[in-house]
Amino acid sequence: MSDRKQVVIAGAGPVGMAAALKLAKAGLDVTIFEMGDDLSVDSKASTFHIPTLELCEELGLMDDMLEQGLVVPLFQQRDRKGGVIAQLDLSLLKDETKYPYRLQLEQSKFTRIVRKHLEQYPNAHLVYGSGVASAEDHTDYAVAILNDGTRVECDWLIGCDGANSMVRQSFGFEFPGETFAERFLVMSTTFEFRDVMKDLAEVAYITDPDEWMVLLKTPDHWRCLMAVGPEEADDYAVTDERIQERLNGVLADLGHEHVDFPLVGKSIYRVNQRVAKNFAINRILLAGDSAHMNNPLGGFGMNSGFHDAWSAGDVIEAVELRGADAQKAAQIHGVVRSEVCHSYVQANTKKNFKDMQEKDESARQARNDMLRALQDDVEAQKAYLRGTSMLTSAHEAIARVRSELAALTA
Ligand SMILES: Cc1cc2nc3c(=O)[nH]c(=O)nc-3n(C[C@H](O)[C@H](O)[C@H](O)COP(=O)(O)OP(=O)(O)OC[C@H]3O[C@@H](n4cnc5c(N)ncnc54)[C@H](O)[C@@H]3O)c2cc1C
Incomplete structure (x- = not known):
């Protein structure tokens, strides 16, 4: 019997774990190699949008996610000094989806929920302390080379190994884009x-030409997101003193007296807008941050990575279970996911970053007028919400992958 594995996944972040559960449920043999000694506890993404929740339902995860997460139908666009510009209501989409809200749930809780479900599948294996150092493409199969030199042959390799993906780098895929001067x-x-x-x-985007902010409620606390200017050192930006000063600046603008904020977490990170030139080569697929990165304004990073995982799963299932041509199927993943990353995720996150700090008064007013008008026009608000919740773009991309894969086996 061959030692070749059916599917190897590099990285047990939210994207790798979602791909693993989808494929395990489809009956495929899946092995995840995770570099860390356990699942990450890092506080990173915390927003699950509608289409991701719909896919999580297909994975049987929603009961656990609802138990641990916070259901948030309302979100606001605010001005730091002027208050609410507009309040948008995702429950207007209740006739179009079972999940007309955002679910606020930290990704470290999500990966643990997925792990619990994966444990029910004897065909799923999660190996800790095993980084994938590099990968080889052999057209009909792939090889993942682990940090200790072990060579693991597999029918499929999915690179879910994050921004510094060794899988992506093994093939020299360019990762063009920019790194923001702000952190x-x-x-x-x-x-x-x-x-x-x-x-x-419970979710508020607070615009300001000088110091914007995002406030997100999670089940345990409020998360506050701010930019750190290019002139400010990281070490200084994360001191308690500086954080207290900045958060109190927000209160001072509202005429509120000084508060000692109880801080339960803080981290500073570099923000990239990048999309890999290729998402697929033969039986090797990229998904999540290994393939694309964006700023977190709008909550699209993890969600779009999850949708990549879904596409990768659909491709592998079409080949392994229904006999589709592997190279053609992989290319469908590459083309569709790359297109949606450019046209939706990159375009919207860049626009969101610009809007948060718009200095041009007339542009700011025009945006505020547009947002206010949505409150009096239900159909226009629903169209806006289908965009910001990724509903339209994700449904279209998933349907396109499925119909193009179906054409391969017709
Ligand atoms: C501080 C911070 C805050 C963020 N906030 C938000 C937010 O609010 N909203 C949002 O949408 N996005 C946010 N993001 C982005 C979001 O977290 C990512 O898009 C998401 O984590 C991508 O998931 P992933 O599984 O592709 O990669 P990751 O979460 O990076 O997971 C990769 C996994 O692979 C493992 N790994 C790495 N290299 C290897 C290797 N060579 N071999 C094996 N395993 C490996 C890692 O240990 C990790 O477990 C944030 C990111 C950061 C850094």
Whole structure:
């Protein structure tokens, strides 16, 4: 009997774990090699959008996710000094989806939920402390070479090994784009912002030409996101003193007195906008941050990575279970996921970053007028929500992959 594995996944982040569960449920043999000694506990993405929740239902995850997450139908666009610009209501989409809301759930909780479900599948194997150092393409199969030199042959290799993906680098796939001069600072506090902003929704994008901010409620605390200017050193930006100063600056603009914010977490990170030139070569597929990176404004990074995982799973299932041509199927993943990354994820995250800090008064007013008008026009608001929740773009991309794969086996 051959030692060749059916599917190898590099990386047990949210994207690798989602791909593994999808394929394990389809009856395929899956092995995940995770570099770390356990699943990551890093506080990173925390927003699950509608189409991702619909896919999580197909994976049987929703009961656990709802138990641990926070259901958020309302979100606001605010002005730092002027207050609410517009409040948008995802429950308007209740006739179009079972999940007309955002679910706020940290990705470290999500990966643990998926692990619990994966444990039910004897055909799924999660190996810790085993980084994939490089990969080889042999057209009809792939090889993952682990950090200890072990060579693992497989029918399929999915690179879900994050931004510094060794799978991507093994093939010299270019990763063009930019790294922002600003870094992003994520702070978590148990301070109740609604004590000082009585009308605050659980997700609020707070625009300001000088210092924008995002406030996101999670089940345990508020997460605050701000930019750190190019002139400010990382070490200084993350000091408690500097964080207290910045958060109190927000309160001062509202005429509120000084507060000692109880901080339960903080991290600073570099923000990239990048898309790999290739997402697929023969039986090797990229998914998630290994293939594309974006700023977190809008919550599209993990969600679009999840949709990549779904596409990769559909491709492998079409080949292994229904006899589709492997190279053609892999190319469908490469073309569709790359297109949606450019046309939707990159375009919208760049626009969101610009909008948050727009300095041009007339452009800011025009955007605010557009947002206010949505509140009086239900159909226009629904169209806007289908865009911001990724509903339209994700449904179209998933349907396109499926119909192109179906054509290969017709
Ligand atoms: C501080 C921070 C905050 C963020 N906030 C948001 C947010 O609010 N909203 C949003 O949408 N996105 C956010 N993002 C982005 C989001 O977290 C990513 O898009 C998401 O984590 C991508 O998931 P992934 O599984 O592709 O990669 P990762 O989460 O990076 O997981 C990769 C996994 O692979 C493992 N690994 C790495 N290299 C190897 C290797 N060679 N071999 C084997 N295993 C390997 C890692 O240990 C890790 O477990 C944030 C990112 C950061 C850094």
